Amino acid sequence: MPEQSEREGRSDGRSVEPPGLRLTGVTTVIDDSPVLHRLGLDVPAGEITVLMGPSGAGKTTLVRHLVGLLEPDRGTVEVGGRNVWEASPAGLREIRNGMGVLLGGSSLFDSSLFSSMTAFENLEYSLKHHGVGEAERDRRAMARLQEMALDDVAAQRPEAMPAHARRRLGLARALVTDSPALILDDIDVCLDAAHSHRILAALASWRERTHGTLLLTTHNIGLARELGDHLAILANGRIIATGSAAELLNGVETNEQFDHRFQISDFLGPPRIEDVRADDETSRRGLRVTFDPAMVRAAAIGIVVVTLVVMTLTLAHLI
Helix, strand or coil: CHHHHHHHCCCCCCCCCCCCEEEEEEEEEECCEEEEEEEEEEECCCCEEEEECCCCCCHHHHHHHHCCCCCCCEEEEEECCEEHHHCCHHHHHHHHHCEEEECCCCCCCCCCCCCCCCHHHHHHHHHHHCCCCHHHHHHHHHHHHHHCCCHHHCCCCHHHCCHHHHHHHHHHHHHHCCCCEEEECCHHHHCCCCCHHHHHHHHHHHHHHHCCEEEEECCCHHHHHHHCCEEEEEECCEEEEEEEHHHHCCCCCCHHHHHHHHHCCCCCCCCCHHHHHHHHHHHHHCCCCCCCHHHHHHHHHHHHHHHHHHHHHHHHHHC
C-alpha cells in the first residue's frame, strides 16, 4: 500500500511511537495580565484532542508552550514524558523534530513558511531536514500538495498566493513529515467551503499513516464533533471541561449554545494578577498546601447561596 510505504520509508531513524502531551499547573502572565492560571491538560497518545474556547482564552499561548516557543512562568510542559523547558538545546530540537506544527494566524510568518522558497521547496526542505531521500521527498511533497489542491501552484512562492492557499500550504508542511505528533492551531482558517472536505480527508489520511497524537484548536463545533476523540474547553485561563467530544457537544449546534453551556458556567471568572502573585508568595514561603483564590471565592459564594436558601426555606416553614 502506498500510504503505508510512506510511513515505513523514512530514513531518519526516529521512533514513530506517538507521544502523550501534558501541561501541569501552568501559569503564564503576559504584559502583567494572566493568560493561563494553574492550567492542567492531558492529551492522550495516539488520539485526537480538540481544544475549544473563546478568542483570547489562551489557546495559542498553550500551543506555543508545547512547541517550545514560549516558556510558562510556572508549571511543567511535557511531550512524551520529556519536560520541554528543561531540555537541552539538542533535546528541544529532538522534541520539535517529532512534531508537525501549524501555528495560529494566516500571515507568512505565522504559518511557518519560508517566503523565499516555492510551495514545493517548503515541503521538500522539511523532508530533507528529516533525512528523507530525494526521490521520496519529491513523491511525498507532491502528494501533500495534491491533497491541498496546491499542485498547480507548486512553483509559486507563498507571497504570490492568497491567504487561504498559504494556510493550506502551512498545513501541508505540517503533515508532510508524518511526525508522530501533530499540533494544529486555529485550523478554522483552512476550512473554507471549497476545501474543508480536503482538510478532513488529509487529516484522516495522516492518522491512518501514523496513528499519531493530534491536538488541534478550533471554533468549529461540527469539526470538533466529527474529529475529536476528546474535547477540552479552555476559558478564563483554565480548562473548565474535558471529556468525549460527542457527549460534551450533545445538543450544541450554535456558538450561542456553546457559550451558554461552557462560558457562562465558568463562574470563577478570569484569572487575576493578584491570584498569581499570591501563588508566587506561597511558593517563596515554601508552603506545600495551597488554595486557588478563585476557587475559594467560588466556594464562599456557594456557601452564602446555600445559607440563604436554607434560611428562606426555614422562614417559609415557620410562617
